[in-house]
Amino acid sequence: MLPPASLKAQKGRGAVSNLQGRHEVHARSSFDDGWGAPDDAVGSSDTAAWKTQVSEEMARSILSRNSSPDLPFGVSLNPYRGCEHGCIYCFARPTHSYLGLSPGFDFESRIVAKVNAPELLRRELARSAYVPEPIALGVNTDAYQPCERERQLTRRVLEVLHECNHPVGLITKSSLIERDLDLLAPMAARRLASVAITLTTLGPAISRTLEPRAAAPARRLRTIRTLTDAGIPVGVSIAPIIPFVTEPEIERLLEAVRDAGAINAHYVVLRLPWEVNPLFRQWLEAHFPERAQRVMNRVREMRGGKDYDSSFGSRMHGEGVWADLIHQRFDKAMRRLGMHGRGGRFRQLDCTQFRRPLAVPAPVPTSRDRNAGQLDLFQSG
Known part of the structure; x- marks a missing residue:
């Protein structure tokens, strides 16, 4: 991990370094030899160095199982x-890391848009062997992140699902979801759509460093109210719960989302898989150096002495006394507020109304297909 002296927070960015991915063959580290400033592997005060770039990808498939x-x-x-x-x-x-990019600054500044996502989805739904089940939209990365305003891939995907009466569940931190009320409200009325809003903290100062370009906490609460008033069932993901950072807010968070109209909630304790571990620890040193060791000690206490345990059944909530205490606090607050637990609304979405799309676009060759065709051309001689 980088030494504390090298850690420098970037305005508008969550990471404080461009940490190498685990698949890189050669290890590199920044070193100040006194002849000039260290390079951007550690960080730079020049935020233009990490201006967001959106590249396009012709995906080969679009549904993950x-x-x-x-x-x-x-x-x-x-x-x-x-x-x-x-x-x-x-x-x-x-x-x-699988793209040869860093999970640090690159992850939040070099975005890849799957420009053929709506067409791939339409072809998938048209397959005779396709069996409908609710699709979770935007689980890995937010489907309503800033570039969606221009790209509108999420809206076009929703238009396909709306046309086919296909159930969908969305999870987001963005108020941009309000743009698609004209699609989501009628779908929700037919039990074809539900929404989950992720809320980590009520404190704008913490949120600005923890999730710097997501909607402010107060704006997310307004989004919950807007969706609820439109007849869309809204749940909340209190995630992640970070000991000594967001953990003291559990009860206040639940009360706030209940008052905003949320009908259910669940939580996830902090997870630190692979490169998230060193990146998060760098963030702690940069923003909360006085409590960094306490936070990590408590994390390890919930993970059997390790920074992370990926075992099914415990990876979301942890184990041990502290994990049990968080569970009890969450459960008691939920009962007091009359709220329900996770997943109920998603599982109640109706798959029986599904109808296959009438129009199906012809397949468009991906870059890999085109390269294969060129190779065949040369081999044919």
Whole structure:
């Protein structure tokens, strides 16, 4: 991990370094030899160095399936890779390593848009073997992150689902979801749509460093009220619960979301898989140096002495005395407020109304297909 002296927070970014991905062959580190400033591997006061870039990808498939007992859904769709919201705790950060990019600054500044997502979805729903089940939209990275305003991939995906009467559950931190009320409200009236809003803290100061480009906490509460008033069932994900940072707010968070109209809630304790671990610890040293060791000690106490344990059944909530205490506090507050637990509304979405799309676009070759075609051309001789 980088030494504390090298850690420098960037305005508008969650990460404080461009940490190398675990698949890189050569290790690199920044070093100040006295002849000039260290390079941007550690950080730079020049925020232009990490201006957001959105590149386009022609995806080969669009639906991802999982069999995890910890999740209430089996199928998900993510229109974007990377997320400009910059949440330092995001479990999807390590996926940027597969692209040869950093889970640090790169994850939140180099976004990949799957521009053929709506067409791929339409073709998938048209398959004779397709069996409908609720699709979770925007699970890995937020489907309503800032670039969605221009790209509108999420809206076009919703238009396909609306046309086919296909059930969908969305999770987001963005107020941009209000743009699509014209699609979501009628779908919700037919038990075809539900929404979950992630809320981590009520404190704007903490939120600005923890999730710098997501909607402010007060704005998310207004979004819950707007969706609720439109007849859309809204649940809340209190995630992640970070000991000594957001953990003291559990009861106040639940009360605030209940008053805003949320009907159910669940929580996830801080998870530190792969590169999220060093990135989060750098963030702690940069923003909460006086309590960094206490936070990590408590995290390890909930993970059997390790920074993270990925075991099914315990990875979301942890184990041990502190994990039990968080569970009891959450459960007691939920009962007092008359709220329900996770996943109920998602599982109640109706799949019986599904109808296959009438128009199906012809397949568009991906870049890999086009390269394969060029190779065949040369081999044919």
